[in-house]
Amino acid sequence: METPKLNALRDQINDIDEKMLQLLEQRFAIVKEVGMVKQAANLPVKDEAREQAVLTRLRGQVTDPSLKPAIQAIFQTIMDEAKKLE
Numbered sequence: 758m759e760t761p762k763l764n765a766l767r768d769q770i771n772d773i774d775e776k777m778l779q780l781l782e783q784r785f786a787i788v789k790e791v792g793m794v795k796q797a798a799n800l801p802v803k804d805e806a807r808e809q810a811v812l813t814r815l816r817g818q819v820t821d822p823s824l825k826p827a828i829q830a831i832f833q834t835i836m837d838e839a840k841k842l843e
């Protein structure tokens with residue numbers, strides 16, 4: 758089913774998805790560089806302390822508290838995928 762309002766909202770979602778896609782591609786490109794730096798320095802891929810710091814910092818910036826679990830899960834998934842690329 759489509760209505761003008763639904764279409765307009767989905768257009769907004771499409772725009773946001775495209776921006777997120779670009780940012781994710783940028784993030785994963787940097788992650789690959791991090792992987793090379795770690796490999797050269799004989800460091801392990803996973804850094805639990807860094808992951809917790811990332812999650813804590815971002816959780817502190819979420820304006821709507823009801824979104825915190827979703828945001829945490831999304832960023833944990835991003836970091837899990839990042840580790841596969843390193």
Ligand SMILES: C=C(O[C@@H]1C=C(C(=O)O)C=C[C@H]1O)C(=O)O
Pocket residue numbers: 788791802803804805807808811835836837839840843
């Ligand atoms: C990118 C890194 O490697 C891993 C991935 C992280 C991430 O995607 O933010 C964070 C910590 C590491 O487990 C890093 O150490 O900075």
